[in-house]
Amino acid sequence: MRREPGFPWSFACRRSGNCCSIPGGFVRVTNVEATAIARGLGIELAAFYSRYVQGDGQTLKEGLGHRCVFLQDGREAGCTIYESRPQKCRDWPFWPEARTDAKLRELMLRTCPGIAPDAVGPAGC
Template identity: 30%
Template sequence: MQSLIKKEGFTFAFDQNACASCNGACCRGESGYIWVSKEEIEKIADFLEISSDEFITNYLKKEGYRYSIKEIKVQQEYICIFFDEKSGCTIYPVRPKQCRDFPFWDRYKNGKNLKEVCKECIGIVL
């Protein structure tokens, strides 16, 4: 049985059960930014049982006035520092909004960039 999520303004649905078999396609690939807000920094640091300063120093990179979660380059791809091959996202309960919202990002609204999101996410249902 599919567990489909639909959102207004999007021409596709998302089957969240597909996440179990995709090996973190949305957590790896080309380098990019995984933006975190001040509130998210505090929540993730609390979850990891470290200070916000320690979290910023060890797990984030500053881009302009914002922070992004670091990535690790493995062969030809970049992987979120919190993605584990065996267990998936190690901060899943407190993952950033950007991660929680995927694949329902504005760049995919109203059918825009549909080929791109379908290539990246096997859970897309047209």
């Protein structure tokens, strides 16, 4: 169970894969991250960009149904590049912008069964 200051929840991954298949979501990858992933896959960096990165040069391609191209489905979903996954993926659901964006927090709560919201008692408790 993980907890970070400033977030109204704790988190323990339940391997739903939901955070890796959010419609309209995207996974940005920096050049440093791309280099690490390519090394982990045992392919050249140029081949990595060609196979796995969209034309914008910074967003991973999607597989079926908005799934990240590296998401492996099954009884428990898994990331096939887990050891070298991008920082944004490592940080879920403790994204700094979620501290101030109520709509994003609501989306995250709806998306992820591993997020346990803090109990809020009646005012004054």
